[in-house]
Every structure is written in structure tokens, then in C-alpha cells.
């Protein structure tokens with residue numbers, strides 16, 4: 001009976017260990033994806049910064065173009081002013097003066113536009129400063145998160161090594177045919193090859209167990225399988241399972257340390 005109990009205990013422990021192994025393996029698999037996602041998030045945040053930088057470059061380009069326009073109109077003004085020195089008639093003089101006025105108005109309009117662009121550039125530069133400082137912070141955070149993921153990945157690898165040892169230890173305590181059967185059922189049924197039997201029901205599929213079977217499962221006298229889902233059955237160990245506990249049908253009352 002002690003041997004059977006040990007086998008059942010080992011099967012339950014093996015099942016728990018296999019679950020933990022699957023979890024650690026999943027984490028190991030996902031770690032590179034997580035790191036990639038973190039890098040991508042940072043890149044996307046930086047793209048907002050690039051948009052503003054491009055807007056600034058465009059604004060500066062427009063300003064340079066306007067300044068060239070101003071310079072060329074000013075050249076015309078100078079030429080017309082020189083021409084006023086040598087005109088022969090009042091009519092021609094007035095025409096030139098009018099043209100110069102029109103050109104000065106044009107320059108004034110262009111200068112207003114340049115001022116607007118300068119203000120816009122100032123705003124963009126301030127925005128860029130804010131975004132750059134945010135980006136530096138985001139990069140710091142991302143690097144920290146990546147280090148966290150890598151550290152967890154390393155911890156998972158170490159834990160995997162340990163779990164594989166625990167698994168081997170459990171497997172050694174289980175007869176080969178039982179182990180083979182357990183592995184087959186577990187892989188077919190979502191990693192669950194042994195389930196708790198409770199209230200004469202299989203904890204895996206809820207099928208009713210024969211009372212005789214349930215009693216044997218409860219006493220850990222034999223290793224039974226559910227007739228329906230084929231999973232092994234066990235009852236979690238009571239504090240001190242004795243014959244008296246089997247006879248009484250009521251729920252267990254507290255922990256009664258009996259002599260052994």
C-alpha cells in the first residue's frame with residue numbers, strides 16, 4: 001500500500017512538474033517576441049518625432065524661399081529707385097514711384113509670412129525638444145523592460161533545468177507501463193493524466209465511479225483509471241488516512257494526529 005501511495009504521489013508531482021515545464025518553455029519561446037514588440041513600440045514612438053522634424057525642415061525651406069523672393073523684390077526696388085534719378089517726365093517719375101510702392105507692399109507681406117514661419121518653427125523646435133526628452137525616457141524604459149524579459153528568460157532556463165531533474169526523479173518512482181500510459185493520456189487530454197476523484201465522481205469528466213472503485217481510490221490501494229476519460233484517479237491525501245476514516249461516510253473532521 002505504501003508503494004502505491006508513492007506511485008500516485010509521484011504521478012501527481014510529475015503532472016505538476018510537466019505543467020511548470022510547459023509554462024517555462026512557453027516563456028522561453030515568447031521572450032524574443034516580447035523583445036521585438038518592445039523595440040517596435042519604441043520605433044513607433046520615434047516616428048511621431050520624425051514627423052515633427054520633417055515639418056520643421058519644410059517650414060525652414062519655405063522661409064528660405066521667401067527670403068530669396070524678398071531679396072529679388074528688393075533688388076527691383078533699388079533698380080527703380082536708381083531709375084527715378086534719371087527720369088525725364090513727371091509722368092514717368094510717378095509711374096516708378098507707384099511701382100516702388102507696390103513692391104514695398106509686396107516685401108512687407110512676404111516679411112509677415114516669414115515672421116509667421118519663424119514663429120511656427122519656434123513652436124516646432126519646442127515640440128521637438130519635448131518629444132526628444134520623452135524619447136530618451138522611453139528608450140530608457142524600453143531597455144529596462146528588455147533587460148527584465150531577458151533576465152526572466154534566463155531564470156526560466158535555469159528553472160527548466162531544475163524541473164527536468166524533478167521530472168526525472170518522479171519518473172524513476174513510477175513503473176514503466178504506468179508512466180507510458182500516463183504520458184499517453186496526458187498528451188491526449190491537455191496535460192492531465194491523473195485527476196482527483198471526489199464525491200464518487202471523476203474530477204476530469206464528472207462520470208460517476210463505482211463505489212467499490214472509489215473506495216479503493218480513496219484508500220490508495222490500487223491505481224484506477226476512469227472508465228470514461230481513462231485518466232488515473234486519486235484522492236488528495238488526508239492528514240492521517242486510517243481505517244476509521246474509510247468506515248465513516250461523513251466529511252473528515254479536522255486534523256487528528258493519530259499514532260503511526
Ligand SMILES: [Zn+2]
Nearest residue numbers: 202205226229
Ligand atoms: Zn473521467
